[in-house]
Amino acid sequence: MSDVNDSFDDLIRSRNSQQDSARDREVLRAGQVPDATEPSGQTTQELRQRPRRMRLPAILFAVTCVSTFFAGATGWLPLLYIVTFDADGMRRAIVRNWQDGFIYMGCVLAILLTHEMGHFLATLRHRVPASFPFFLPLPISPIGTMGAVIAMDGTKADRKEMFDIGLAGPLAGLVVIVPVILIGIQQVDWAAPRYGPFLLDTPLAVRMFLDHTQPAGYVSGADISYSQLNPYLMAGWVGLLITGLNMLPVSQLDGGHVIFTLFGKRSYWIARGFMLVAIGYILYAQAGWWSLMVVLILLMGVDHPPTRDDTVRLGWFRTTLGLLSLLIPVFCFPLEVLKTLGP
Numbered sequence: 105m106s107d108v109n110d111s112f113d114d115l116i117r118s119r120n121s122q123q124d125s126a127r128d129r130e131v132l133r134a135g136q137v138p139d140a141t142e143p144s145g146q147t148t149q150e151l152r153q154r155p156r157r158m159r160l161p162a163i164l165f166a167v168t169c170v171s172t173f174f175a176g177a178t179g180w181l182p183l184l185y186i187v188t189f190d191a192d193g194m195r196r197a198i199v200r201n202w203q204d205g206f207i208y209m210g211c212v213l214a215i216l217l218t219h220e221m222g223h224f225l226a227t228l229r230h231r232v233p234a235s236f237p238f239f240l241p242l243p244i245s246p247i248g249t250m251g252a253v254i255a256m257d258g259t260k261a262d263r264k265e266m267f268d269i270g271l272a273g274p275l276a277g278l279v280v281i282v283p284v285i286l287i288g289i290q291q292v293d294w295a296a297p298r299y300g301p302f303l304l305d306t307p308l309a310v311r312m313f314l315d316h317t318q319p320a321g322y323v324s325g326a327d328i329s330y331s332q333l334n335p336y337l338m339a340g341w342v343g344l345l346i347t348g349l350n351m352l353p354v355s356q357l358d359g360g361h362v363i364f365t366l367f368g369k370r371s372y373w374i375a376r377g378f379m380l381v382a383i384g385y386i387l388y389a390q391a392g393w394w395s396l397m398v399v400l401i402l403l404m405g406v407d408h409p410p411t412r413d414d415t416v417r418l419g420w421f422r423t424t425l426g427l428l429s430l431l432i433p434v435f436c437f438p439l440e441v442l443k444t445l446g447p
Contacts, residue, residue, distance in 0.1 A: 161236040168216075168239035168249050169209055175248030176208030176335050177201045181301065183244045204335045209248075211339030213239075215280050216252045219347070222276030223254050223269055230265040233257040246302075247342045251350075258356070262413035263365050267422055270361025271429055274347050278432075281347065285310065285340025292332050295321030300330020305438035307344050312435075341438075348437025349397070353430065354378050355404045364408035365418060366426045372407045379406055385439075 175182050177198045185194040198205065220237035227234035234256035242250045261269060289310070306314070306327050315324050328337070351359035354375040363371040382398055418426070 156236055158236065161238055164239045164241065165213075165237075168241040168252075169213065171241035171243040172212050172248035173205040173209040174198075174243060175205075175246060176338070177205030179204075180246040180330075180333065180338060182246070182248065186244060208335035208339050211280075211284050211336060212247070212249065212342055215277055215284065215339065215343040216249070216346070218280045219273045219277030219350075220252045220254055222272035222274075223256075226265075226269040226272040227254070227256055227261075230261060230268065232261045232265060232269065247338075247345075249342075251346045258409065259412055261411055263411050263416040264418055264422065266361050266411045267365040267418060267426060270358045270365070271426065274351055274358050274429070274432060277343060277347050281340055281343035284336055284343065286313075288334055288337025288340050289314065289319070291334045292319070292328070292337060293321070294319055294323075294326075294332070296332055298329035298331055302330055304328040304333070304338075304341055307341075307348070307436050307438045309344070309435035310341075344436040345438060348433045351429065351432040351436070352378065353433075355401045355406055356408060357401075359430070359433065360408045362426050362429055365411070366423065368414060375406050375408070 171182075178185055178194065179197065179201065184190075185197070216239065217237065224234060224237065234254050237252045237254050239252045240250035242248060256269070258266065304327060311325065314322055328341075350357050351362070353359045353363040353371070360371075360375065363374055367374065379398065379401065386395055386398065
């Protein structure tokens, strides 16, 4: 009787094996990969990423090259030529200032690309799905761009990984910003007559450097007038502005990533407090451009979403670095940005 049962069991196993082989062949013919459980509990299909889109990032990069070149070549007044439809004046400005346009374009794009590649390389290191950088052109703006972003699946990153990804961009960008703006400061003629349509509010870090070096003609606390601009200085200033904005401790900005990974859900109160202060500043100082920033943050959501695992410890080095990084907006961010040049 046992021989009969053994024979019957062998027949069943053989039939199941044949069915499994046939099913595997069908799956392979369909171009699919069978699910295979990894030690982490993820399947092969979950680990595979869709190919990154290249066409749109490449197009946006090319358009941003044009818009930043145009901003620099028109003396950071592109809207003047666009509104007046002064094609002949635009052509003369580009022919006269094409070198400034290329220098400004190269410096700004180097800053933005380094910043975003800091994020991107961190996502590669931690195997978090992310897109190539999307550059945001804005031809009507004096700076020619709204910066750049990458899209990533933040639900795949734990607390420590989110910290690394969030802070890698600003730190990488500062490596390029510092030498660019130092070159720009050295080329400024501080004794030159001050005229033009606007002033640049000097960030605290730049002001401290100028007060320490005391270049000829510089008056402590003075802003930078339009007539004193050069492409290096303007590009470095734009880099500081974008870095300062990104490090604000709210939402899913870089600073929002850092503040959430440092303080967890307590960061919600910091973010909400910051928003109240920002709204109060808008009303007090009538800083209209801040209104757009506040609206964008409200649309994104003030609070940072949880990570894949919020219990992962950062360690003393990351904690110290994160706390120090919270000073970046204080030193890099110009509060009033563009100011009207007085009499």
